[in-house]
Amino acid sequence: METMKERFAKLLLGQDMSGGRKGVCTALAVSKAITDLSATIFGELWRLEPLAPRKKAMWRREMDWLLRVTDSIVELIPSPRELPGGAVFEVMVTRPRSDIYMNLPALRKLDDMVLGMLEGFRHTEFWYIEWGVLLVGAGVDKSSSFSRPSFRQEEKWWLPCPKVPSHGLSEAARRSLQQSRDYANQILKAAKAINCGVLAEMEIPDTYMENLPKSGKSCLRENIYCSITAKHFFPECLLDSLGLSSEQSALAIANNLEAAKHVWRRKDQIRYQNNEKDKKSWSGKVKALAKDSGRRQTIAERAEALLEHLKLRYPQLPPTVLGMNKIQYNKDVGRAILESYSRVIETLASSIMARIDDVIYMDDAIKRCLAAEKVSLCFERVASVL
Known part of the structure; x- marks a missing residue:
């Protein structure tokens, strides 16, 4: 109870325990609290293994405390009531706000699915070796995986190295890993959809709009601008040509x-507002203004379409500058909770997929080596016969 009181005191003070003016708004404080809690419990999720019982209990307990704020974010809806005489009338009752009512139960379910998925890695055919141990033992242990670090391992030197048996993973283990990856991908998509929806509902901060350049053309590369303003627009072809x-x-x-x-x-918007004020000049310029406005609307829609295709091609893309500005200046506590909670689940699902990919990579590599050894052995036998 004392821990709970301390946590809510920090939220009310905007994480400024001096009680001064350095505290952030409540929405940002709650968002940071959820993000920090996730970092404390899960870290960067370097291994595919169950969460320790103490950490799991801490995660559930403290998330329940933070999410309890949503109990007070309600709206009034009509509800039918029947009198003893049979007459029916409507009264206004409280219910969680519509966005919270729809998304929070879904996020809780996704949260349980992530924890359940990690629990499924309790008994596996693979294991992990720390990078330093791998370097010391290089060339000594040839009973599993490689005798030296692979290029992929060297790229991720800070991560524990996954190791598989000398014959590779069994078909059942490999199939289970692939199913877990597909499962994590579905969780990632669901969490990302909720996150994108919440961010779209947040107001664009004035600070972001004030810092935008005066010309949209100056924001883009020449080839992107030419493609967007061309007569025919093919977003997929344009993305292919960018060579990202x-x-x-x-x-x-x-x-x-x-x-x-x-x-x-x-x-x-500015042009429309100015024309509303100046009705006299409207009749003479209506055609030119309509044409100019229609062109800007078209290229804005094309830019948005290209952005959507880009996000589909890179599903694990970090938040954009606009998204980070919305999170920073958002004043709505309910949206802050939904955004941070969905972002945390999205990150966890993405990390699980990355760790599964590391194990699958090691399994593929050892099986390629085994296949090459078999071919070499066959050639040696043929040569000895000849």
């Missing part, structure tokens, strides 16, 4: 597309 080599380059394009889209829409 990493998520960071994809994120940069996403930020530019969002900025350009909002620049063009802001210009349309």
Whole structure:
């Protein structure tokens, strides 16, 4: 109980325990609390293994405390009531706000699915070796996986190295891993859909709009702008031509597309407001204005379409500048909870998929080596016969 009181005191003070003016708003404080709790419990999820019972209990307990705030975020809805005489009338009753009513139970279910998936890795055919141990034992232990680190292992030197038996994983274990990966991918998609929906409902901060350039064209590369403004537009072909080599380059394009889209829409809004004020000049310029406005609307829609295709191609894309601004300046506690909770689940599902991919990579590598050894042995036998 004392821990709970301390946690809510920090939230009310905006994480400024001095009680001064340095505290953040309640919505951002709750969002940070959920993010920090996830980092404390799960870390970066370096291994596929069950969560320790103490950590699991802590996660459930503290998330229940943080989510209890939503009990007070309600709306009034009509509900029929029947009198003893048989007459029916409506009274207004409270219910969780519609977005919380729809999304929070789904997020709780996804949360349980993630924990259940981790619990399923209690008995596995693979195991982990720390990087330092792997280097010391390189060339000594040839009974499993490799005698030296692979290039993929060297790329991820900070992660424990997954090891598989010398004959590779069994078909059942491999099939189970693939099913778990597909399962995690479904969780990722569901959490991302909720997160995108919540972010879309958040207001665009004035700070973001004020820092946008005056021209949408200046936000984009020349080839992207030419493709968007061309007579025919093919977003998939345009993405292929960009040659994006990493998520960071994809994120940069996403930020530019969002900025350009909002620049063009802001210009349309300003032009419409100015024309409403100046009715006299409207009749003479109606055709030119309609044509200009229609063109900006078209290229803004194309920029949005390209952005959607980019997000589909890179499902694990980090939040854009606009998304981070919305999270930072959001004042709605309910949306802050839904956004941070869905983002945490999205990150966990993505990490599980990455760790499964590491194990599958090691299994594929050892089986390729075994196949190569068999071919070499066959050639040696043929040569000895000849």
